Amino acid sequence: MILSSLLEHFNESETLKMAKLGHELRGKGIDIIDLGLGKPNFDTPEHIKEAAITAINDNWSHYSPVPGFLDLREAVCVKLKRDNALDYRPEEIVISTGSKQSLANAIMVIVDAGDEVIIPTPYFTSYPELVKMAKGTAVKIQSSVENGFKITPAELEQAITPKTKAFLFSSPCNPSGAVYNQRELANLAEVFKRYPNIVIISDEIYEYINYGGKHQSFAQFKELRDRVIIVNGLSKSFAMTGWRIGYTATEQYTSKAMEKIQGLFTSGTCSIAQRAAIIALTEGLSSTFAMTEEFAYRKKRTLELVKDIPGVKCSEPDGAFYVFPDMSYYYGKSDGQNIINNADDLCMYILKKAHVLSIMGDAFGEPNCIRFSFANSLPRIEKGWRRIKIALEQLA
Numbered sequence: 001m002i003l004s005s006l007l008e009h010f011n012e013s014e015t016l017k018m019a020k021l022g023h024e025l026r027g028k029g030i031d032i033i034d035l036g037l038g039k040p041n042f043d044t045p046e047h048i049k050e051a052a053i054t055a056i057n058d059n060w061s062h063y064s065p066v067p068g069f070l071d072l073r074e075a076v077c078v079k080l081k082r083d084n085a086l087d088y089r090p091e092e093i094v095i096s097t098g099s100k101q102s103l104a105n106a107i108m109v110i111v112d113a114g115d116e117v118i119i120p121t122p123y124f125t126s127y128p129e130l131v132k133m134a135k136g137t138a139v140k141i142q143s144s145v146e147n148g149f150k151i152t153p154a155e156l157e158q159a160i161t162p163k164t165k166a167f168l169f170s171s172p173c174n175p176s177g178a179v180y181n182q183r184e185l186a187n188l189a190e191v192f193k194r195y196p197n198i199v200i201i202s203d204e205i206y207e208y209i210n211y212g213g214k215h216q217s218f219a220q221f222k223e224l225r226d227r228v229i230i231v232n233g234l235s236k237s238f239a240m241t242g243w244r245i246g247y248t249a250t251e252q253y254t255s256k257a258m259e260k261i262q263g264l265f266t267s268g269t270c271s272i273a274q275r276a277a278i279i280a281l282t283e284g285l286s287s288t289f290a291m292t293e294e295f296a297y298r299k300k301r302t303l304e305l306v307k308d309i310p311g312v313k314c315s316e317p318d319g320a321f322y323v324f325p326d327m328s329y330y331y332g333k334s335d336g337q338n339i340i341n342n343a344d345d346l347c348m349y350i351l352k353k354a355h356v357l358s359i360m361g362d363a364f365g366e367p368n369c370i371r372f373s374f375a376n377s378l379p380r381i382e383k384g385w386r387r388i389k390i391a392l393e394q395l396a
């Protein structure tokens, strides 16, 4: 078969490549510690599972409306009011097959060929790829460990051109864990107010995995509200990665456009998962906060273990469940057999020598860094970092 030229523009996902390698090594009986993973190692809370079982028994087995069941969209509105003090109507919500599809919907309806989309680095791997798929150009603003992986209003303004169509970012950020506080967002909002055509795609999937202040969204600024597309989902906050529930919140005209695209691709997401999502969103957040508390402890331990390794620069993540240390100190070093030229070599070395999975920073637009998750259990995290330390000590 001759495949379409679309595929030529995309590389295999680094995350999936590493997962495959880990799987192969495990198959050989090797004890691989997964610090590459982007999902909580918790199971979905019981009350949400019960809701899905009830939905199956009650025969919620038919197609749902394309943008999702009305009562689920109402539940999202209640959540946005309760947790974010934001006013949305159900017509402004589209439920999707994970927030990845929400991102794809948003980019497909906003970005035209030749449009520029500003993306601060480091970014979630899918962002530039989805922009490419829409034939747009990703314009990256480089941030670094020294500035806490956040961009300034001046850097934002400098990246804006007459072709800028959108700004796409996550806060809390995967992979850096950076979280923009209210004042920082307000300062960036001042820039956006001067450019009324720029759409802000705001990925808030790690909203509740926030170790500092309260979550903040660009949608709080009245002048911006109708050109912000909030992207969120239940994967991380409710340990529901496999259930595939994401959503967008934005004004009705754009929501209708996303509904149209989604109707072509999926006809809407799984009806059973949607029924369970209503319960997840409305029954309180105690299990979510319990998970965040556990992540906070794992973060503290991870930072202690990372600090114990020479040459590694690591900022403290304020959200999400990753550390993203600059490990470029090890580039150019060798253990006599393996020469480490870049993050890819270092990840492979750590996998081969320490049997720990990680993800190279290039996948997130930051080649000096490597992403390590602390969504694994504490004993596995501790064992993993002890092994990494020993492996790195052999590099000179």
Ligand code: PMP
Pocket (backbone or CB within 6 Å): 038, 097, 098, 099, 100, 101, 124, 170, 173, 174, 203, 205, 232, 233, 234, 235, 241, 244, 245, 246
């Ligand atoms: N955005 C970010 C920043 C993520 O880290 C992820 C998952 N790793 C997603 C979106 C996609 O999540 P899902 O499709 O499971 O909702």
